Amino acid sequence: MSALHVWGNSDILPATGKAGMDEAASEKFWTWRRILLGAGYGLVFLAGLPIVFAGDPNGLILMVAAVAGLLFLHRTWVGVVVWAYVAASGLVAIISADDLGLYGLAAGVGFGLLALPWRQREPVLPRGPVFWTHQVQPADVGKQTNGAPAPHPYLPTEVQRGVEAHMVEQSPPATPTAPVTPANGDAHFESQKVFPGALFIVAIGKINLTLPWKDLTPDLMRRPVLGFLWLYLYAREMRKAGDRLTRSSLIDEVAHGVADPRGRLRGYLRDLSHLAAPLGAMIKVEDELIGFDLLGQETDLDELRDSVEHMKQGGSTAPDSEIDHAQELLRDMGDGVFLPGFEDMEKRVTRGRGIAGQVVAEVRAQVLRLRADLAVATADVLLDRGRSADAVVVLDPIVAGSEDRDDVVRTLITALRESGQHNRAAEIRRRYTVGQES
Numbered sequence: 001m002s003a004l005h006v007w008g009n010s011d012i013l014p015a016t017g018k019a020g021m022d023e024a025a026s027e028k029f030w031t032w033r034r035i036l037l038g039a040g041y042g043l044v045f046l047a048g049l050p051i052v053f054a055g056d057p058n059g060l061i062l063m064v065a066a067v068a069g070l071l072f073l074h075r076t077w078v079g080v081v082v083w084a085y086v087a088a089s090g091l092v093a094i095i096s097a098d099d100l101g102l103y104g105l106a107a108g109v110g111f112g113l114l115a116l117p118w119r120q121r122e123p124v125l126p127r128g129p130v131f132w133t134h135q136v137q138p139a140d141v142g143k144q145t146n147g148a149p150a151p152h153p154y155l156p157t158e159v160q161r162g163v164e165a166h167m168v169e170q171s172p173p174a175t176p177t178a179p180v181t182p183a184n185g186d187a188h189f190e191s192q193k194v195f196p197g198a199l200f201i202v203a204i205g206k207i208n209l210t211l212p213w214k215d216l217t218p219d220l221m222r223r224p225v226l227g228f229l230w231l232y233l234y235a236r237e238m239r240k241a242g243d244r245l246t247r248s249s250l251i252d253e254v255a256h257g258v259a260d261p262r263g264r265l266r267g268y269l270r271d272l273s274h275l276a277a278p279l280g281a282m283i284k285v286e287d288e289l290i291g292f293d294l295l296g297q298e299t300d301l302d303e304l305r306d307s308v309e310h311m312k313q314g315g316s317t318a319p320d321s322e323i324d325h326a327q328e329l330l331r332d333m334g335d336g337v338f339l340p341g342f343e344d345m346e347k348r349v350t351r352g353r354g355i356a357g358q359v360v361a362e363v364r365a366q367v368l369r370l371r372a373d374l375a376v377a378t379a380d381v382l383l384d385r386g387r388s389a390d391a392v393v394v395l396d397p398i399v400a401g402s403e404d405r406d407d408v409v410r411t412l413i414t415a416l417r418e419s420g421q422h423n424r425a426a427e428i429r430r431r432y433t434v435g436q437e438s
Contacts (some may be wrong), residue, residue, distance in 0.1 A: 033114060034073055040111040041066040041073075044086060047104075055251065058089060079115030083108045193409050196418075199278055203234070203305070203366055205336020207278070219276045224270055225254060228349040231339055232356045233283060237292035238301050238338075244291040253354040258413040259347040301338070304370050311377035316384040326378040330394060333371065334400060337362045379411050388418035403432055 015436040045066035051059025065082045072078040087108025089206070093101025199216070202208040209216045221227045232253065247265060254268060255261040272281045282293045307326050310319055342360050345350065375398040379391035395412040402408040409432045417426035 007237060011240055036077060036114060038070060038073060038109060039109065040114075041070045041082070043107070044069075044082075052102070062086070062089065076115060083112035083115055087112060164233075186341050201234070201297060201299040203231075203238075203339050204300050207231070208338060216274075216276055216279060220279055223271070225349050226269060226275070226343060227347050228356070229254060229268060229272060230275070230279065230283065231342065231345075232359065233290070233292040233362050234337060235363050237294065237343075238299070239366070240361055242291070244286075244289040247288050247290060248252060250290055253350055253356055256262045256350075256353060300333070301367065301370075304333070304367070304374065308377065311374060312380065314381075316381055318381050323381055326374055327390070327394060328373055330371065330378070333390070335397065338367045372398055372405050372408050374408050376411050377407075379415060383411075383415060383418065388415045389413035392419055392421070399428070402411060 021290050045063050048059040048062035048066065051062065055250060058394045062085075065085055069079055069082040085108075087105050088399055090104025090108055091105070095101075149387060164260055200208075200210055202210075205218065207221070209220060229250075236245065247262065251261045255264040257266050269283065269285055272283045278295050278297065280295075281292055284293050285325075307322075307329055310322050311326055314322060336354050339360050346354075346357050350356065375394050379394050382388070382391040382394065392412065392415045394409060395415060399408050399412050409428065413425045413428055416422070416428065
């Protein structure tokens with residue numbers, strides 16, 4: 001399955017305070033309760049008209065109250081006050097021997113009860129299956145790398161996910177790569193946990209860090225400095241595995257010109273270590289060197305690299321599943337860039353000072369190269385199998401961003417010719433300079 005179809009989407013927008021707007025906007029305003037209340041206010045307004053014509057000022061008050069109730073339909077206290085007044089007016093009318101007062105009293109009491117803030121009962125989550133807590137014949141339970149018990153292999157998928165999340169919270173801390181003490185302020189004991197390889201990091205086209213049971217992107221992006229530091233160190237790891245930089249270099253990025261730069265950086269590193277698992281444990285501090293460790297988690301960039309390697313190694317014998325996966329991966333990634341919006345975050349945090357932007361630009365260049373490599377390798381296999389039209393679909397979106405790649409242009413021209421699109425092939429040949437024709 002493609003990286004971009006695994007879990008829900010998220011982006012860098014949480015850093016700008018826009019997270020959750022879509023969810024809030026989706027809530028319904030006109031519920032059945034508010035519709036009934038609106039109809040009641042309309043009846044009160046109509047009932048006030050003949051009373052006004054009869055010269056009774058109480059009719060005008062009823063009409064104004066009905067309009068106020070309708071305008072402030074979302075305010076519970078306004079509705080309660082309006083219907084209390086309607087009930088009181090009906091009671092006064094009854095005392096005055098007016099038979100219509102009974103209707104006013106009934107309407108005031110009935111709609112007043114409807115206007116009260118009744119709360120729906122929270123749904124009760126379903127309990128786990130009985131056999132999970134059965135103690136007569138416990139099943140054999142394996143061990144994870146951290147010594148915690150693994151989920152039973154025959155548990156349903158959703159139950160396994162819940163159990164896995166519970167085990168993450170209960171698992172013992174792993175041995176840190178360097179001694180960690182409260183004095184150094186760089187990490188805390190609870191954040192260094194061995195975590196199941198369940199996090200998927202999407203950074204091409206959007207920024208999304210998700211577990212099967214939770215989206216961790218808001219936890220990272222709600223504090224721009226921490227988000228910038230985490231993403232910068234991640235970009236360095238993606239550019240070159242095992243990359244490390246010194247504290248002084250990181251100070252130049254986020255603590256330049258402050259009174260106590262090392263203390264400021266120490267505070268940032270401490271805050272990073274407190275991020276939700278496994279984000280905090282991915283930041284590695286070894287004396288003066290700071291780096292990033294994926295801890296076995298998966299990324300869309302690694303998925304792209306693996307797909308390129310598999311297609312090149314498989315060649316014409318590549319399985320259909322690998323070809324379909326490559327096509328889906330190219331389609332979903334589109335022309336998305338690595339860490340979109342990083343420039344805005346860098347400008348906000350560092351005011352453009354430092355080399356973080358250059359590092360991200362280098363990874364973006366790698367993504368462009370890998371995308372072109374995958375497109376050519378996939379198109380070659382499709383051409384070998386007589387699927388020239390599919391090869392055109394794979395290469396056409398790539399050629400505009402790969403003008404310096406003769407292999408992309410040549411392969412696209414070949415695919416167009418074999419699919420009978422000779423005019424389009426001539427147009428591509430005129431637009432892009434090709435060293436030689438195939």
